Amino acid sequence: xxxxxxxxSPAEARDDPAWSALVAGLEATERELLAVFERHGITRIAAMxxxxxxxxxxxxxxxxxxxxxxxxxxxxxxAGYQIKDRLLRPALVGVAKAG
Numbered sequence: 001x002x003x004x005x006x007x008x009s010p011a012e013a014r015d016d017p018a019w020s021a022l023v024a025g026l027e028a029t030e031r032e033l034l035a036v037f038e039r040h041g042i043t044r045i046a047a048m049x050x051x052x053x054x055x056x057x058x059x060x061x062x063x064x065x066x067x068x069x070x071x072x073x074x075x076x077x078x079a080g081y082q083i084k085d086r087l088l089r090p091a092l093v094g095v096a097k098a099g
Contacts, residue, residue: 002030003079037081045080047073047091056080058090064099072096 005026013019037043045056052059052071060077068074073093080091 002026042081042083045082045091047076047093052095056090057093059095060092061094062097063094065096066099068096070096070098
């Protein structure tokens with residue numbers, strides 16, 4: 001959820017002294033959370049540009065496009081995670097379909 005908060009913060013917020021501390025805090029918290037995940041063997045599932053794998057990805061929508069092969073992940077809505085070989089949460093993705 002930290003990445004969503006950072007993505008939603010406007011670019012000018014980084015220059016505004018009132019908001020820059022909040023943005024810096026969010027970035028530091030996200031780094032620490034990812035470090036804890038890594039220490040415990042939790043990894044993010046690769047999604048973008050990969051072929052849809054129903055064991056790792058949950059297709060939420062089909063996106064008509066001619067820029068990618070049908071069945072290829074073209075949008076990651078929510079990151080997925082696994083611990084070693086066990087799925088914790090599938091990646092929620094948008095998949096290309098023939099336009």
